[in-house]
Amino acid sequence: MATLEFDEEGARQVERTYATPDVVAQRAQVLALLAPQPGERVLDIGSGPGYLSEAIADAVGPTGAVHGLDPSEAMNTLARARCASRPWVDIEDGDAVDLPFPDGSFDAAVSTQVYEYVADMPRALAELRRVLRPGGRAVVLDTDWDSLVWHTEDRALHQRVVAAWEEHLVHPRLPRRLAGLLRRAGFTVPEQRVVVLFNPQLHAETYSANTMELIAKFVTGRQGLTAEDTAAWLADLRARADEGDYLFSLNRYVFLATAA
Numbered sequence: 001m002a003t004l005e006f007d008e009e010g011a012r013q014v015e016r017t018y019a020t021p022d023v024v025a026q027r028a029q030v031l032a033l034l035a036p037q038p039g040e041r042v043l044d045i046g047s048g049p050g051y052l053s054e055a056i057a058d059a060v061g062p063t064g065a066v067h068g069l070d071p072s073e074a075m076n077t078l079a080r081a082r083c084a085s086r087p088w089v090d091i092e093d094g095d096a097v098d099l100p101f102p103d104g105s106f107d108a109a110v111s112t113q114v115y116e117y118v119a120d121m122p123r124a125l126a127e128l129r130r131v132l133r134p135g136g137r138a139v140v141l142d143t144d145w146d147s148l149v150w151h152t153e154d155r156a157l158h159q160r161v162v163a164a165w166e167e168h169l170v171h172p173r174l175p176r177r178l179a180g181l182l183r184r185a186g187f188t189v190p191e192q193r194v195v196v197l198f199n200p201q202l203h204a205e206t207y208s209a210n211t212m213e214l215i216a217k218f219v220t221g222r223q224g225l226t227a228e229d230t231a232a233w234l235a236d237l238r239a240r241a242d243e244g245d246y247l248f249s250l251n252r253y254v255f256l257a258t259a260a
């Protein structure tokens with residue numbers, strides 16, 4: 001089954017969703033953990049629309065360097081435009097399992113919401129370790145979809161929708177394995193945190209409002225779900241909001257790793 005496509009429409013959808021205050025707050029936590037310093041060289045693996053590369057560029061300044069890497073040309077176009085006024089940012093085509101950089105090229109690296117799409121995690125983390133200098137640090141963030149709480153009346157339909165949505169990535173429950181995978185790749189893991197996306201109300205500028213439409217589109221035609229089923233699921237969520245008992249909560253987990 002094909003996973004989510006980051007074509008032009010998919011890239012714009014991520015760009016919109018990742019501009020919501022929920023994901024802005026997530027980025028602030030990732031940046032605080034990464035703590036990029038002036039003059040450092042930082043790699044952003046799966047840089048997507050380039051929000052994080054842009055923020056890291058402001059932290060390292062023109063004496064540093066930021067390399068964003070992503071296999072999606074549509075994402076790279078957005079990221080290049082976003083970072084155009086910072087010539088110390090370079091956005092390149094590439095894949096997490098085959099990083100086009102020499103050993104020890106970076107002081108730090110970050111990868112948020114990317115490894116859950118990468119089938120060969122031992123290889124991706126070996127590449128991450130290889131391109132960091134000894135003592136270099138990495139920050140990795142991914143979602144565990146088992147942490148999803150989303151209030152619906154029709155729980156059976158909701159569970160079918162969530163099961164079909166899990167097909168959008170390779171590893172729907174990667175965070176619980178990440179610390180072990182990082183240690184086996186030659187990292188120490190001094191810090192792990194949870195970042196909660198929490199929407200007690202439904203309004204347009206939330207992660208869940210943006211994501212529900214994407215989910216409805218992705219799951220239609222999968223696991224027997226018809227367009228009527230997904231319309232009913234959306235209507236159920238909107239009815240919860242109309243009745244004043246909307247609730248969405250989802251956990252992302254973030255890991256600070258140090259190259260031993």
Ligand SMILES: C[S@@+](CC[C@H](N)C(=O)[O-])C[C@H]1O[C@@H](n2cnc3c(N)ncnc32)[C@H](O)[C@@H]1O
Pocket residue numbers: 006014018045046047048049050051052069070071072075094095096097111112113114117118
């Ligand atoms: C949900 S977006 C996250 C973008 C960005 N890291 C952020 O947090 O704003 C996922 C990104 O991972 C990229 N991606 C998927 N598979 C990848 C791979 N094997 N190597 C590198 N990036 C990949 C996609 O093209 C997409 O831009």
